[in-house]
Amino acid sequence: MSHLRIENVTKKYGVNTVLQNINLEINKGEFLCVLGPSGCGKTTLLRVLAGLENIETGGVYINNKDVTVMPPAKRNFGIVFQSYALFPNLTVYQNIAYGLSQKKNTKNEIREKVEDIIKIVNLTGHEGKYPQQLSGGQQQRVALARAIVLDPEFLLLDEPLSALDAKVRMKLRREVKNLQKRLGITTIMVTHDQEEALSMADRIVVMNNAIIEQVGIPEEIYEMPRTNFVADFIGTVNFLDGSNYAIRPENVALDSKGEISGKIIDIEYRGAFYRLLVDSRRGLLTVDVKADVRKRIKFEQGLNVFVNIPMENVISFNREAISA
Numbered sequence: 433m434s435h436l437r438i439e440n441v442t443k444k445y446g447v448n449t450v451l452q453n454i455n456l457e458i459n460k461g462e463f464l465c466v467l468g469p470s471g472c473g474k475t476t477l478l479r480v481l482a483g484l485e486n487i488e489t490g491g492v493y494i495n496n497k498d499v500t501v502m503p504p505a506k507r508n509f510g511i512v513f514q515s516y517a518l519f520p521n522l523t524v525y526q527n528i529a530y531g532l533s534q535k536k537n538t539k540n541e542i543r544e545k546v547e548d549i550i551k552i553v554n555l556t557g558h559e560g561k562y563p564q565q566l567s568g569g570q571q572q573r574v575a576l577a578r579a580i581v582l583d584p585e586f587l588l589l590d591e592p593l594s595a596l597d598a599k600v601r602m603k604l605r606r607e608v609k610n611l612q613k614r615l616g617i618t619t620i621m622v623t624h625d626q627e628e629a630l631s632m633a634d635r636i637v638v639m640n641n642a643i644i645e646q647v648g649i650p651e652e653i654y655e656m657p658r659t660n661f662v663a664d665f666i667g668t669v670n671f672l673d674g675s676n677y678a679i680r681p682e683n684v685a686l687d688s689k690g691e692i693s694g695k696i697i698d699i700e701y702r703g704a705f706y707r708l709l710v711d712s713r714r715g716l717l718t719v720d721v722k723a724d725v726r727k728r729i730k731f732e733q734g735l736n737v738f739v740n741i742p743m744e745n746v747i748s749f750n751r752e753a754i755s756a
């Protein structure tokens with residue numbers, strides 16, 4: 433049974449359609465990532481789920497019960513936004529306890545719950561600090577703690593990691609995912625970062641321009657994109673033959689027996705691999721070659737080479753976006 437479902441939801445701001453006929457189901461305990469470029473409607477979708485927006489048509493259902501007009505406070509969502517939005521004049525402990533004290537808990541209950549959560553999110557020793565004394569990663573952990581201490585039925589995360597630097601972001605990705613699995617909270621996270629979605633999600637919803645382009649597990653989204661948009665937005669892709677077909681750079685092979693001749697016009701070193709730009713009769717091809725291949729093939733700019741496009745790795749687009 434779906435835990436949370438939206439059906440035929442359309443949302444407009446004035447004449448602007450921001451969500452167009454959106455249908456989506458989320459299962460209990462699932463980690464769903466909503467991925468799409470800035471302005472495509474991700475935050476609005478979260479706000480609709482949380483009851484913070486009126487919708488023109490359609491409905492929102494929790495455990496199959498229609499909650500479309502239920503006020504936000506009754507829906508039991510924990511929400512974490514990109515900006516930490518902590519109370520600057522309250523300590524870590526007080527920030528996390530704040531919501532509990534609004535809910536008629538005894539002092540002892542509050543202390544027990546807050547201490548529990550502080551351990552869970554690795555903030556032990558920081559209880560007495562104020563937000564400005566914490567790093568960005570620590571502040572975001574407080575924001576997360578503040579949401580989950582209330583034991584919400586759903587967790588909504590709106591780009592919670594995007595303000596953090598790369599190292600901290602990677603670490604928190606793992607922490608958030610482990611925490612979500614451990615607590616089993618049905619979670620929807622919005623992100624514009626494909627790597628974040630691929631590495632964290634049970635399922636990914638790819639949005640573009642108010643519609644859903646595709647829903648699937650990360651491997652499906654990457655290996656079998658339904659549309660040009662999905663193929664192009666997630667990872668890098670070479671479009672072939674008027675965009676009806678495509679191939680990922682890591683699947684194009686430098687191969688002396690390859691059928692396509694071309695000339696290397698650019699080489700970028702990427703650490704684990706080299707990214708070559710090859711001018712061929714199939715157009716400009718981006719070709720990723722594992723770094724150790726250079727020990728065997730001395731490729732360099734200007735060199736004529738042969739490449740092979742294995743049929744089994746070619747992606748074809750003959751389908752439409754899911755909700756168009």
Ligand SMILES: Nc1ncnc2c1ncn2[C@@H]1O[C@H](COP(=O)(O)OP(=O)(O)O)[C@@H](O)[C@H]1O
Pocket residue numbers: 445450468469470471472473474475476477
């Ligand atoms: N309160 C608002 N009033 C008018 N337009 C809005 C409002 N909020 C968002 N929008 C517009 O709706 C579209 C989707 O916004 P949003 O859901 O915030 O996108 P995302 O989170 O994917 O970046 C954008 O074009 C944005 O400008």
Ligand SMILES: [Mg+2]
Pocket residue numbers: 474475476
């Ligand atoms: Mg947003």
